[in-house]
Amino acid sequence: MTEVRMIEASAVSERFARGWHLLGLTREYDDGVPHSVEAFGTKLVIWKAASGELNVLDAYCRHMGGDLSQGSIQGENVACPFHSWRWGGDGKCKEIPYARRIPPRARTRAWQTLVVDGQLFVWHDPEGNPPPEDVTIPAIEGFDSGEWTDWVWDRTLVPSSHCREVIDNMVDMAHFYYIHKGLPTYFKNVFEGHVCTQYFSGTTHELAATGEPIEIGVAEDQPTVSDATYWGPSYLVDKLWTKYGDMTFETILITCHYPITNNSFMLNYGMIMKKNPDFDDATNDMIATKMLASIGSGFMEDVKIWKNKARIDNPLLCEEDGPVYQLRRWYEQFYVDVADIAPEMVQRFEFEIDTTKAVDFWQKELVEKAAAKKAAAEA
Numbered sequence: 011m012t013e014v015r016m017i018e019a020s021a022v023s024e025r026f027a028r029g030w031h032l033l034g035l036t037r038e039y040d041d042g043v044p045h046s047v048e049a050f051g052t053k054l055v056i057w058k059a060a061s062g063e064l065n066v067l068d069a070y071c072r073h074m075g076g077d078l079s080q081g082s083i084q085g086e087n088v089a090c091p092f093h094s095w096r097w098g099g100d101g102k103c104k105e106i107p108y109a110r111r112i113p114p115r116a117r118t119r120a121w122q123t124l125v126v127d128g129q130l131f132v133w134h135d136p137e138g139n140p141p142p143e144d145v146t147i148p149a150i151e152g153f154d155s156g157e158w159t160d161w162v163w164d165r166t167l168v169p170s171s172h173c174r175e176v177i178d179n180m181v182d183m184a185h186f187y188y189i190h191k192g193l194p195t196y197f198k199n200v201f202e203g204h205v206c207t208q209y210f211s212g213t214t215h216e217l218a219a220t221g222e223p224i225e226i227g228v229a230e231d232q233p234t235v236s237d238a239t240y241w242g243p244s245y246l247v248d249k250l251w252t253k254y255g256d257m258t259f260e261t262i263l264i265t266c267h268y269p270i271t272n273n274s275f276m277l278n279y280g281m282i283m284k285k286n287p288d289f290d291d292a293t294n295d296m297i298a299t300k301m302l303a304s305i306g307s308g309f310m311e312d313v314k315i316w317k318n319k320a321r322i323d324n325p326l327l328c329e330e331d332g333p334v335y336q337l338r339r340w341y342e343q344f345y346v347d348v349a350d351i352a353p354e355m356v357q358r359f360e361f362e363i364d365t366t367k368a369v370d371f372w373q374k375e376l377v378e379k380a381a382a383k384k385a386a387a388e389a
């Protein structure tokens with residue numbers, strides 16, 4: 011008798027990943043009040059100082075635990091709603107209006123911030139080190155050139171999963187067919203250092219159902235071409251070309267998250283679209299908004315799976331599945347001390363899936379379904 015395969019799952023890590031995490035768009039903080047974000051097992055306060063700088067501190071006041079995000083902005087500082095202690099962006103208490111002296115140890119945790127192309131990031135490191143110089147968030151070429159639309163943005167809470175689930179998507183070729191109405195024809199991963207890329211091209215269910223032959227492995231001519239890179243554990247930049255009829259839309263789609271607890275996270279996603287010169291700005295914005303809404307409903311399909319699936323450390327894979335184990339080894343580098351990063355977590359790894367059998371089967375299935383639907387409609 012063959013042995014039955016059992017699911018193995020270790021407890022989720024108590025630790026949060028080391029890396030830059032996007033909290034939101036800078037424009038969200040322009041309204042003159044402090045904001046709160048639940049992240050990394052605590053609450054953070056974000057405010058825009060009079061100088062224009064964005065600051066992030068632990069939200070719970072070190073005096074008697076007041077919630078700074080319920081307070082107010084006073085010049086450069088945030089004032090606690092409880093007894094009005096004023097905290098600066100560097101984490102130091104700058105003023106206690108009713109006191110003669112500020113206690114010398116009045117200092118709270120300040121989070122290192124980074125602003126890139128209108129996005130606000132914080133650095134998280136359980137060891138308390140600053141980010142290495144080569145670990146940063148790349149700026150988008152031509153972001154300010156006027157060639158792109160402004161950000162369209164949305165977010166959704168994933169209430170009962172570890173963020174490893176969203177990372178697994180990077181190598182999961184088959185789910186693009188079963189969950190996202192795509193049909194991948196080319197699928198390759200490259201991991202190296204703190205960076206992980208997925209090269210994808212493919213068509214859609216709708217187009218495949220016409221029965222027109224699908225070319226395997228051709229990257230440029232497919233209706234969807236995507237080049238998606240994680241810069242660290244949580245920030246994915248996807249350069250995406252989508253064809254509709256004879257028009258091609260070029261977009262940059264961001265998919266990113268920050269952990270709330272070690273078993274819940276906030277998924278943020280947004281995009282900019284290269285403006286089509288045949289349309290005015292309002293029309294380009296409208297197209298970008300519609301595309302993001304459709305991508306968002308795709309994420310909801312992922313969320314539905316995550317909400318119901320089991321955590322699994324020993325997935326049982328076939329040849330058409332991507333390198334899940336190698337991906338998780340790459341991802342592990344963000345959860346160990348820097349001194350414990352093993353060479354196999356960061357060394358270059360490449361894998362391309364042979365999609366021949368999958369494409370053939372999927373297209374047949376879609377053509378048959380389309381024929382059955384047509385027959386039912388005519389009956």
Ligand code: FES
Nearest residue numbers: 071074076090093
């Ligand atoms: S708890 Fe914040 S000032 Fe007292």
Ligand SMILES: [Fe+2]
Nearest residue numbers: 179185189312
């Ligand atoms: Fe997905």
